[in-house]
Structures are given as C-alpha cells and as structure tokens.
Amino acid sequence: VPAPTVGRLPLYHRALAELSARGVATASSTQLAATLGVNPATLRRDLSHLGSLGLRGTGYDVPMLLASVRRALALDREWPIAICGAGHLGLALARSEGFNTGRFRVASLFDVDPDKIGEVFSGRVVRHLDELPDAVAADGIAIGVITTPRNAAQEVADRLSGAGVRALVNFAPVVLTVPTGSRVRQVDLSAELEVLAHYGARRLGHSAARLLESGSYTS
Amino acid sequence: VPAPTVGRLPLYHRALAELSARGVATASSTQLAATLGVNPATLRRDLSHLGSLGLRGTGYDVPMLLASVRRALALDREWPIAICGAGHLGLALARSEGFNTGRFRVASLFDVDPDKIGEVFSGRVVRHLDELPDAVAADGIAIGVITTPRNAAQEVADRLSGAGVRALVNFAPVVLTVPTGSRVRQVDLSAELEVLAHYGARRLGHSAARLLESGSYTS
Numbered sequence: 001v002p003a004p005t006v007g008r009l010p011l012y013h014r015a016l017a018e019l020s021a022r023g024v025a026t027a028s029s030t031q032l033a034a035t036l037g038v039n040p041a042t043l044r045r046d047l048s049h050l051g052s053l054g055l056r057g058t059g060y061d062v063p064m065l066l067a068s069v070r071r072a073l074a075l076d077r078e079w080p081i082a083i084c085g086a087g088h089l090g091l092a093l094a095r096s097e098g099f100n101t102g103r104f105r106v107a108s109l110f111d112v113d114p115d116k117i118g119e120v121f122s123g124r125v126v127r128h129l130d131e132l133p134d135a136v137a138a139d140g141i142a143i144g145v146i147t148t149p150r151n152a153a154q155e156v157a158d159r160l161s162g163a164g165v166r167a168l169v170n171f172a173p174v175v176l177t178v179p180t181g182s183r184v185r186q187v188d189l190s191a192e193l194e195v196l197a198h199y200g201a202r203r204l205g206h207s208a209a210r211l212l213e214s215g216s217y218t219s
Numbered sequence: 220v221p222a223p224t225v226g227r228l229p230l231y232h233r234a235l236a237e238l239s240a241r242g243v244a245t246a247s248s249t250q251l252a253a254t255l256g257v258n259p260a261t262l263r264r265d266l267s268h269l270g271s272l273g274l275r276g277t278g279y280d281v282p283m284l285l286a287s288v289r290r291a292l293a294l295d296r297e298w299p300i301a302i303c304g305a306g307h308l309g310l311a312l313a314r315s316e317g318f319n320t321g322r323f324r325v326a327s328l329f330d331v332d333p334d335k336i337g338e339v340f341s342g343r344v345v346r347h348l349d350e351l352p353d354a355v356a357a358d359g360i361a362i363g364v365i366t367t368p369r370n371a372a373q374e375v376a377d378r379l380s381g382a383g384v385r386a387l388v389n390f391a392p393v394v395l396t397v398p399t400g401s402r403v404r405q406v407d408l409s410a411e412l413e414v415l416a417h418y419g420a421r422r423l424g425h426s427a428a429r430l431l432e433s434g435s436y437t438s
Contacts, residue, residue: 006417010410014392037394074416081412092311097369098392098408103416143415150316167415173233173317175256183418185411189317191229192404193300196362196386197293197322198225199402 001072005046009073011036012046016066028059080107080139082165084156085147086116086126089171093145095122107139112152129159136163146170157184220291224265228292230255231265235285247278299326299358301384303375304366305335305345308390312364314341326358331371348378355382365389376403 001009015036019027029047033040050068052060070076081099083090086109093099094106109126111117116126127135135141144160146153146168153172160168161179168184170176176184220228234255238246248266252259269287271279289295300318302309305328312318313325328345330336335345346354354360363379365372365387372391379387385401395403 001417006414009417010407010413011394013413014410015394035394072417073413074419075413079412079416079419088311088314092307093408095307096408098390099412101392101409104409104412142419143412167419169411169415171317175230175234175254183415185415187406187408187411188229189312189315189406190320190323192388192406193298193318193323193362194229194232194292194294195225196388196402196404197298198220198228198291200293200298200361200386 001049005049006072008038008042008046009069011038012043013066013069013073013075016062016069019062020066024062026059027062032060075103077103078140079104079142081105081143081145082108082110082132082135082139082141082160083145083147084110084129084132084160085149085152085172086111086113086119086121087147087149090145090147091121093147093171094124099145104143107141108135110135129156132159133163136165141165143167143169146172146176148172150174220268224268225291227257227261227265228288230257231262232285232288232292232294235281235288238281239285243281245278246281251279294322296322297359298323298361300324300362300364301327301329301351301354301358301360301379302364302366303329303348303351303379304368304371304391305330305332305338305340306366306368309364309366310340312366312390313343318364323362326360327354329354348375351378352382355384360384362386362388365391365395367391369393 015032029040029044033043036043047065050072052065052068081104083094083106090109094109099106106124109121109124110129110132111126112129117128119126142165144165146156148156150172153170153174154176157168157176157178161182166182168176168178168182169187170184171187173188173190178184234251248259248263252262255262266284269291271284271287300323302313302325309328313328318325325343328340328343329348329351330345331348336347338345361384363384365375367375369391372389372393373395376387376395376397380398380401387395387397387401387403388406389395389403390406392407392409397403
C-alpha cells in the first residue's frame with residue numbers, strides 16, 4: 001500500500017466508523033469523498049489498494065469497507081504504548097482520547113526524575129526508564145511516545161530501540177536517528193504554527209495588495 | 220512557494236538555527252540534506268523557491284539562508300495564539316516549548332466550563348469563549364488552537380472564524396469545515412498511532428514470513 005494512501009487510511013477509518021455507528025449501510029465514493037474533503041478519484045484509488053471496489057449505482061458496503069480499512073491498519077490486535085517523559089504533555093497524552101482509543105492503550109509512563117518515579121497518574125505508576133526493557137517484555141510495548149525535553153529525546157529513542165520498540169512518536173523538536181526498520185512519526189507543534197504563519201502572512205499580503213489595487217482603480 | 224516546500228521549511232528553519240547557534244558560517248546542500256534526512260536535490264529545489272542559491276564549492280551562507288527561511292515563514296512578526304479548551308491537553312500546550320517559541324506566544328485560554336473560567340494557569344486567566352471577539356481585537360489573536368472534546372470542535376471553529384481568526388490547529392478528532400481563505404492544520408494523535416500500527420504489523424508479518432522461509436530452507 002503506497003505511503004500517501006496509508007497516511008489517509010486513519011481519516012477513512014474515522015469517517016467509516018461514524019457512518020457505521022449511524023447505521024449507514026452503503027455510501028458512494030462521491031459522498032465519502034465529500035465528507036472527507038478528498039478527491040473522489042484519490043479515494044477510489046486508495047480503496048482499490050485494499051482490494052475494495054464499490055459497485056456502480058450502489059457504492060461501497062460501509063461495514064465491509066470499515067473492516068478492510070481496520071485490517072489494513074492492523075487494528076485487529078492490541079498496541080500497548082509507553083510514554084517516555086512524564087511532564088505536562090506526557091501526562092496529558094496519557095489521559096487523551098487519541099492515545100486510549102480502540103486498540104491503543106497507554107500501558108506505562110517513564111521518566112528519570114526521582115521526584116516523579118512512583119507517582120500515580122490516572123492509574124499508572126511512573127517508572128524509571130531503566131525498567132523499560134522489563135516493561136517491553138512484560139506488556140508487549142509496541143509503540144514508544146517521546147515527550148521529553150529536546151536534549152533527552154535521542155537517548156530515549158536509543159533506549160526504546162535497544163529494548164526492541166520499533167515504532168516511535170516524537171513530540172520533541174529534534175530529528176531523531178533510529179535503526180533501519182524503525183519508524184518515527186514526528187509531531188512538531190512549532191512546525192504546525194510556522195506553516196500557518198507562512199500562509200497567514202501571505203493572506204495578509206494578498207489582502208493588502210488587493211486593497212492597494214482596488215484603491216488605484218476607484219476614484 | 221509549493222505546499223510540500225512550505226511543509227519542509229520548519230525543518231530547514233530548525234536545522235539552520237542550530238547551525239547558526241553553533242557558529243557555522245557555510246554549509247553545502249549535501250551536508251544540509253544529510254542532517255535533515257532529505258534528498259539534496261529536493262533541498263536545492265526548495266531553497267531556490269526562496270531565491271536562495273548556494274555557491275558551487277562554498278555552499279550556502281548559513282545566516283543569510285536562515286534569514287530568508289524566517290522571512291518565508293513570516294517569523295518577522297508576532298503570532299499571538301488562543302487555546303480553546305482548557306483541559307489537560309490545552310494546558311499542557313499552553314506551557315509547551317513548541318507553542319511559546321520564537322514569535323509564537325499563547326496569549327489567551329478559553330473554555331465554557333464555569334469551574335474553569337477565572338482560574339489562572341502559568342500566568343494566563345481562563346476566559347469564557349464569549350469573550351473571544353474582544354480578545355481577538357485586543358491581542359490580535361492570529362492562530363486558534365482547538366483542544367476541546369470532539370463534539371464541541373466545530374462550534375469553536377465557527378466562533379474563531381466568526382471572530383476573524385483564519386488559522387487553526389485542531390487537535391480534536393473531527394474534520395472541520397471552515398470558510399474559504401481559512402487554513403486548518405489537523406494534529407491527529409490516533410492517526411499517528413494507526414499509521415505506525417499499519418507498518419508495525421507489516422514488519423511483524425515480514426519477520427514471520429522470513430522465519431518460515433528460512434525454516435523451509437534449513438534442515
């Protein structure tokens with residue numbers, strides 16, 4: 001399955017789960033595409049990679065399509081998560097809906113601060129990072145989330161990789177180096193803002209240009 | 220500037236700021252590309268969109284390149300931020316480095332819960348969402364961050380749009396509808412996990428297949 005398609009599967013998953021919950025049995029690619037804000041041709045191509053073809057005149061069978069998207073996303077097994085860095089962001093994520101939904105479950109919190117170790121947050125004890133290998137073995141940690149300060153992120157990534165965790169979500173603003181075969185998803189909060197700033201300024205620039213332009217044509 | 224280039228500018232910004240802080244005066248596109256994990260040809264094309272051309276044999280002038288990336292990202296002005304939804308995630312973001320870096324500044328927190336309104340978190344009072352238009356006028360709020368539960372997110376987006384905020388970062392797991400000319404960056408925590416699950420399962424599948432295969436060839 002091509003990477004851009006994989007990137008859109010979570011969106012399809014959510015939309016199909018909502019339709020299914022509302023009891024919708026079939027949906028055309030045009031309807032689905034409009035709900036999702038994607039191009040109908042892109043949607044049809046993406047779904048064909050999963051072996052799902054809509055029927056002309058009827059569209060897609062919603063429950064069947066949902067099942068094939070869930071299968072492609074491997075949501076038929078549990079994915080225990082370790083959050084490394086029990087600061088404000090780490091604790092907020094540990095409680096968040098997004099990180100405790102469906103087959104995802106925050107299993108453990110880790111830190112190195114002696115003041116935090118042993119504290120309990122929403123039912124989970126903060127453990128020392130040295131215990132990571134044990135936790136991976138005992139709980140089958142599959143995904144590591146890095147919410148440490150930037151200067152600790154690479155070491156934590158190394159420790160997670162060393163313990164056999166091959167899937168990382170990094171919230172620290174650094175580019176991590178990981179072993180071949182590992183995957184990192186970078187959630188870069190300031191990058192999101194910077195991209196908005198680029199477009200925001202351009203819009204302001206355009207408005208100003210339009211204002212000047214209209215000024216030069218009126219009166 | 221093409222959208223994929225804009226998406227990479229924050230990465231270039233960070234890497235160049237680090238080089239500049241370390242006193243590095245020039246860098247070749249090959250060096251820069253290796254640090255950033257991008258293709259050197261992509262990097263050169265991206266930078267040419269900003270009018271920055273490296274010199275053969277010398278490379279790029281780091282301070283000049285940093286200045287042109289900052290200009291493209293419109294980081295020469297302030298971008299006050301309003302966070303709507305003063306729950307765990309909203310408060311963690313209000314304190315985060317990513318949201319209080321360079322020219323970005325969390326100016327206000329909003330909620331509708333009477334128990335939260337008037338509370339002070341890291342020096343900011345939580346205000347009622349009804350006061351949003353006043354805050355936009357007084358503080359020049361340019362970016363709205365949505366950290367509400369999913370069922371409140373669209374209404375908050377409508378209120379932000381109504382108050383003239385055209386740039387939104389949405390952490391709620393819903394696809395928002397916004398007026399033409401507005402931009403939404405979706406930070407989808409469960410989508411990040413789902414993409415990792417897809418690749419994680421594929422990797423497990425491959426390992427199992429390799430194991431079986433090697434088994435059939437040995438002994």
